[in-house]
Amino acid sequence: MASTEPFVPADDTRPILQVKNLKKYYKISRPFSRQVQYVKAVDDVSLHLYEKKTLGLVGESGCGKSTTGKTLMRLQEPTEGEAYYKGKDLFKLKGKEFKQMRREIQMIFQDPHSSLNPKKRIGETVMEPMAIHKIGASRSERMERALDLLLQVGIRPDQFFRFPYEFSGGQRQRIGLARALAVNPKVIVCDEPVSALDVSIQSQVINLLQEIQERYHLSYLFISHDLSVVRHISDDVAVMYLGHIVEIAATDELFAHPLHPYTKALLSAIPIPNPTVKRKRIVIKGDVPSPLNPPSGCVFHTRCPFATERCTVEKPVLQDVGSGHQVACHLYD
Amino acid sequence: MGEPLLEVKNLKTTFMTENGPVMAVDGVSFIVEEGEMLGIVGESGCGKSVTSESIMRLLNEEITKYEGEIIYKQQNLLKLTKKEMRTIRGNEITMIFQDAMTALNPVYTIGNQIVEAIRQHQKISKKEAKKQAIELLRLTGIPSPEQRFNEYPHELSGGMRQRAMIAMALASRSKLLIADEPTTALDVTIQAQILELINELKEKLNMSVIMISHDLGVVAEVCTHVVVMYLGQVIEEADVKSLFEQPLHPYTQSLLQCIPKMDGERKQKLYTIKGIVPSLANIPKGCRFADRCPFANDLCKKEAPVLTEVGPRKRVRCWHYEKILRGEMPVKDEEAVLS
Numbered sequence: 001m002a003s004t005e006p007f008v009p010a011d012d013t014r015p016i017l018q019v020k021n022l023k024k025y026y027k028i029s030r031p032f033s034r035q036v037q038y039v040k041a042v043d044d045v046s047l048h049l050y051e052k053k054t055l056g057l058v059g060e061s062g063c064g065k066s067t068t069g070k071t072l073m074r075l076q077e078p079t080e081g082e083a084y085y086k087g088k089d090l091f092k093l094k095g096k097e098f099k100q101m102r103r104e105i106q107m108i109f110q111d112p113h114s115s116l117n118p119k120k121r122i123g124e125t126v127m128e129p130m131a132i133h134k135i136g137a138s139r140s141e142r143m144e145r146a147l148d149l150l151l152q153v154g155i156r157p158d159q160f161f162r163f164p165y166e167f168s169g170g171q172r173q174r175i176g177l178a179r180a181l182a183v184n185p186k187v188i189v190c191d192e193p194v195s196a197l198d199v200s201i202q203s204q205v206i207n208l209l210q211e212i213q214e215r216y217h218l219s220y221l222f223i224s225h226d227l228s229v230v231r232h233i234s235d236d237v238a239v240m241y242l243g244h245i246v247e248i249a250a251t252d253e254l255f256a257h258p259l260h261p262y263t264k265a266l267l268s269a270i271p272i273p274n275p276t277v278k279r280k281r282i283v284i285k286g287d288v289p290s291p292l293n294p295p296s297g298c299v300f301h302t303r304c305p306f307a308t309e310r311c312t313v314e315k316p317v318l319q320d321v322g323s324g325h326q327v328a329c330h331l332y333d
Numbered sequence: 334m335g336e337p338l339l340e341v342k343n344l345k346t347t348f349m350t351e352n353g354p355v356m357a358v359d360g361v362s363f364i365v366e367e368g369e370m371l372g373i374v375g376e377s378g379c380g381k382s383v384t385s386e387s388i389m390r391l392l393n394e395e396i397t398k399y400e401g402e403i404i405y406k407q408q409n410l411l412k413l414t415k416k417e418m419r420t421i422r423g424n425e426i427t428m429i430f431q432d433a434m435t436a437l438n439p440v441y442t443i444g445n446q447i448v449e450a451i452r453q454h455q456k457i458s459k460k461e462a463k464k465q466a467i468e469l470l471r472l473t474g475i476p477s478p479e480q481r482f483n484e485y486p487h488e489l490s491g492g493m494r495q496r497a498m499i500a501m502a503l504a505s506r507s508k509l510l511i512a513d514e515p516t517t518a519l520d521v522t523i524q525a526q527i528l529e530l531i532n533e534l535k536e537k538l539n540m541s542v543i544m545i546s547h548d549l550g551v552v553a554e555v556c557t558h559v560v561v562m563y564l565g566q567v568i569e570e571a572d573v574k575s576l577f578e579q580p581l582h583p584y585t586q587s588l589l590q591c592i593p594k595m596d597g598e599r600k601q602k603l604y605t606i607k608g609i610v611p612s613l614a615n616i617p618k619g620c621r622f623a624d625r626c627p628f629a630n631d632l633c634k635k636e637a638p639v640l641t642e643v644g645p646r647k648r649v650r651c652w653h654y655e656k657i658l659r660g661e662m663p664v665k666d667e668e669a670v671l672s
Contacts, residue, residue, distance in 0.1 A: 060520035060521070060522065060523075061491075061520055168609050170609065171609075198376040198377055198547065198610075199376065199547070199549070199588060199591045199592055200376060200587065200588060200591050200605065200606040201609065202591065203591040203592075203593075203603035203604060203605045203606075204605045206593070206603055207602050207603055207605060210600065210602070225520065225521070227521070227595075228592065228593045228594070228595055229593055231593065231595065231599060232593035232597070232599055232600065232603070233593075233599075233600070251599060252599070255595070265522055266521060266522060268525075269521040269522045269524065269525035270521055270550065270595065271524070271528075271548060271550030271551045271553065271554045272550055272553065272554070272595060273549040273550045273552075273553045273577060273589060273592060274553055274577055275553045275554070275573045275574050275577050276574065276577075276578070281525060281529075283522075283525050283526055283529055284522055286476075287490045287492055287493065287523070288490075288520075
């Protein structure tokens, strides 16, 4: 199904990354069965990431937000779709160009315990990508750069030769960021970078991410299930449900005027640390359906309080409802 | 108000490790009133889970030393024999855990496990127990419970598993439910469902609940009274409204400021607490929060403050609380400091 043009924010910065109709299906075949089924993890996702901006990608587990991030890194090959970076389709790059792309798009991960090699000293971990991408003429030059980067993320030079287990979760997350920065990236895909951290550490890492973004003119694709964090850090926010983008808008607009029933429910479900605020919480029934057998029509109709006959048959398309706010829902046709 | 349902008095839980004793819970006291939802909050390593596991006596007692008292119905749970404790556990006090997948037995159907729990506590036939189990599943909002009865934990979604575990905890009609981060592993929309369910059941069955959480939002929404812990100690206790409106301990204040607000200025630098939580093996001499506290002075670094009563069920452990109470020491946005 053709979707309308991806979301364009009010000020006219250039998109650095344009994703068009991205699909990622996983083939599932049961033993002794000829029947082949597909898990539609990402189904027809289009989005723009703008220079020096942060695009928040929110949704609950299994909605395809991480898969979207991984296919853009080509950690997983997409089933269909295009992603233009500097005028070239990322998904078609090979050889040298592919390696160059990998340098410019980097990723940081959720679990700070499994994303660093436990047998490598952290200094070595930060220097490795530089060696691969031939940054720095000599080992000593690379070491100097690594020391500088680590210092920028708050790791002291005397910790250079330590192993990951000697660091706390927050520190490890910062080492992961230093490693990503080592190769001068333009885009960083942040996959739940603060979800595993305690609140006091979380705020340190969020501040650091913002500082680094400004200093190096980075664009972030910020994947998270935590709406208050996403609201804080993102310029634009896309809400995903079951492989689809259901709503996308500038952050303030989305949080002030959520349109899609799912976004509304999601926003009302966030616990707020203020007992005097009594909100009307929209509790949506049931669980997210399996992406193996997604509902017909609108994927949200099984849980939607406003679902009509039409929603069960016809798939809604993302459409602009004014000032760049896009929503995929028949209520706004 | 009468007698509290549970009273924890000066509880100290020490683990005998290879590198010497480590006191994970150091002199924790609080009470749980009948029909109340008490929140215990703190970051990882603050001792909130060890406190709850001490109440249930779930820790390996060969390497764990308990001191103090846990009074439930005029008896000290810490003095009970293992056999006596078994009659309390599950009967009087039950617990639900963060990760329902590992808390449920993967090789038995959930129906089987609930029936087992029911028959532990009541002398009834299997048929009768099955009827009750299905009723419990229905009570926790599981759709088509007759069918779910025969399913294995892996066949259920995370939210459904948590409901099944709650159904099992309810099997014994216990008076006190300890919920250890029951919604942390769940998505927000499912979290909302489970919190609503716990609240509803608490009212319906007149239970008391101890809700252990790191999420101040969750605590603010469901609890009536809150205990804040830091590095094995209670640092503040208050009713939920005054805790969030006027937190008295600098740690509580800082913690609340760290969270990005839903109505706050976006992209602003967030408040940070400098440094990290010290290790339990290396506890600071004075106030345990002094190294990270914006108000710490020489006194704080030398001498540990005591937990001072400032009102009914309102306590704070800080040398400066009087000034904070008068509003003379607001936590201000400091320069972000990295450790």
